Amino acid sequence: MRAKNYLEVKVMGNNIPEVKLGVIAVSRDCFVISLSERRRAAVKDACGKKGIDLFEAKTTVENETDMQKAVEEVTAAGCNALLVFLGNFGPETPETLIAKYFDGPVMYAAAAEETGKDLINGRGDAYCGMLNCSYNLGLRNLKAYIPEYPVGTAEEIADMIADFVPVARVLIGLANLKIITFGPRPQDFFACNAPIKPLYDLGVEIQENSELDLLVAYRAHKDDPRIADVVADMANELGMEGNQYPDLLPRMAQFELTLLDWAEQNRGARKYVAFADKCWPAFPSEFGFEPCYVNSRLASRGIPVACEVDIYGALSEYIGACITGDAVTLLDINNSVPRDIYEEDIKGKYDYTLKDTFMGFHCGNTPFCKLAKGAAVKYQLIQNRLLENGGEPDFTRGTLEGDIAAGQITFFRLHGAADGTLHSYIAQGEVLPVATRSFGGIGIFAIPEMGRFYRHVLIEKNYPHHGAVAFGHVGKALFSIFNYLGVDDIAFNQPKGMLYPTENPFAE
Template sequence: MFQNIPEVKLGIVAVSRDCFVISLSEKRRKAIVESCKSKGIDIYEAKTTVENEKDAMKALEEVKAAGCNALVVFLGNFGPETPETLIAKYFDGPVMYAAAAEESGNDLFNGRGDAYCGMLNCSYNLHLRHIPAIIPEYPVGTSDDIVEMIKDFIPVARAVIGIKNLKIITFGPRPQDFFACNAPIQPLYDLGIEVQENSELDLMVAYRAHKDDPRIPGVVEDMAKELGTKGNKYPDLLPRMAQFELTLLDWAEQNKGSRKYVVFANKCWPAFPKEFGFEPCYVNSRLASRGMPVACEVDIYGALSEYIGACLTCDAVTLLDINNSVPQDLYNENIKGKYDYKLNDTFMGFHCGNTPFCKLKNGEIKYQLIQNRLLENGQTPDFTRGTLEGDIIPGGITFFRLQSTSDGELKAYVAEGEVLPVATRSFGGIGIFAIPEMGRFYRHVLVEKNYPHHGAVAFSHVGKALFTLFRYLGIKDIAFNQPKGMLYPSENPFSSK
């Protein structure tokens, strides 16, 4: 039930240099549209072929009237440099440029379009005008090739649209001992994101106003259904958590203002459990499963990173601590010789209990062991209950984060890997993660570049889309887990000897 994620309404506009045969560009455009339809991709075909600036304005009106919020500009031949770039300048949404490959060695007179050359001039003109656009890794191809580019473009476009229409709502100051969650918010405004910061008292007032809300029993029933008999360890806790879930959902609806989409970054300890009477983790997990992440510890950039993952995958995401190393004995018993990873390729990703139920093996409502020690002296848990715990399901993942530096520069990292089907023998929402050359990545990216301990997790490999998105957003420092033999700038070249 992803109601907090944009729907991409795609259009395609063909361009043609006025000294080339216009029908060539139109014929090739039509072939792309037919190929899209055969593969289940809905795309609006603009009938205006752009040869000049007036055509560009006419085509823009056409796609706007059709409700398009993302656009493919197709160079069916060489293309007119200025008009084709003005399309991206004046279109209110992400734009991808692609160019036609030549079709036959038997038709290189009237059938030759020179779009290979035209793409160079197009990219040059985009740069002159400082217009952001998406140009695929190899942007020239047949109709079927370009459909594959379009398939890659759609999730990126969805994320761009989501970011542009996003509000991040926070409750509470960022924790004193978690400076890593503190970061300037100016870069968020530069991305077009709105931020609304609130007090924990505001949240408490809103929560109390939802006492005896008639919708609570329905949410309790839905929670019990999701958890099942085994997972529902504390049925008496569900009404409190249902009240809190309704509080957040109503706050989002009432405070989104000019924005279409909302995520949260909320204070969750140490005052929260005692004053509210529960840990918020399970509720946070439920909203994340619907495309509305709630980041722990007022981690604003963590919330944004999670939302980006949700937009790219249309799937549940989570936020985890890059938490602890895998013990040597556990590695020797369960990983070594069974999986092609060194010990320092592995680590445990953990958080108290915010990972969605659908991403856990045998998820259960439990209590926060660390907070129980701190706030309830290790006694029978009461208000420290409310975490959703279990081992994270195995499979491919992408660990990533978009972050601002202390001086307001955006940077990002992306690393693909997997969760291993190996029991963690620990508590919380936790999994044993394996990322090739993680040890080097940890030292020369995460430590060297001062990243915080939180990372967003998408439950599939979306590194390609993330890299494209971050490039589109103008981020120059995009780090990844470099393979062995490819040294990081800070890596000691003699350390492997």
């Protein structure tokens, strides 16, 4: 199936789930049911004041029959994520069976007591009920999202729901995601090892293809009538300063349409897609350009395209896109910051040591909207040396280059290790407003205690050089997601005084 025009393609590029929340209140039959119902209504009202749309199931669950009716009610309303609300102690079996029969992520939270003036009929004991609820979830091997402190007033529970929304968006996305790959890893890129079984364990589908499949599809899009619209959109995005090779845009537009059409024709039973593509060394000479700028454009629309067939990089990017609802990128944890740049532009201005800093780089896949002023389509310097003998660039053009805009970031990765187990790391920091003096899509990153994190997490646990970047501090949501997914190893940049298991306590 081919979209009729480019505007239609852009609409179909909506690749991030929309969360529709429901709430089911539960009540133990020896408590006053109206207490749970009143508290449920208060939660809905508090959510409305915060701009959170919450469907309120009118069936209050006291037994298994109620449970079935309530699940049918929220399902019929189109809910794909759910709060099970303990307005009082709650019935252990029916309330946990909700998580079994509801098709979507489920959060559990409990009502705090409102006033010391009404602790007879107005006492719900949900603080106690959450303990039995969690025990029963464990007995049934059921996954659920439970906030850090899951007991609160209606307003506090509304805040918990706001934290749950990005988590639910990721979980819904992963359950409906297909990662499409083209080509094997480039030679000597064993770090992008991608055991498939953990993807299936997460509920993610995968389709692996040859570079030749992609080349055939690309050639079939020659003279596609939509190319002109894509070229115009690219030129508008880049502006006069950024559009340094206007003759290259039709080639890249043809490729963008190829990927979008491939996604539509191959998503199958899945709603969402991400790509992991081989981008060198054969790609530029055969396609006639570097794919980086096109990759950046898709990433800005919630369709990550990971470089170098990094399947778990694509997975991580997609998670970041679902959390933020914004563009993400994939970068090499690339090079140290020279001491002279640190002394001139960082020391005394920002509270970081030299070892807290590094440069994150890739050839040019970071979306235009995340680059500082002056970004432009350029050529891949390293590939130009290798493939065009350092001469006038032709097919090594197509990177999107510029310094990454300053601001908060989270560097993270969910990774399938060689033994088939899942590992992850999360490190919050920032991109500094300091010129890199270098090439590619690049920025000076600062993460507290990065030096120790680099040695005792990234190196010690055999992580590859690629990390996903979300533009904001989203560690809280990432930790909840990885925990929900059953990832036992969730590493982070530990503060001073909190030693890593492999850290030498006598080192200075």
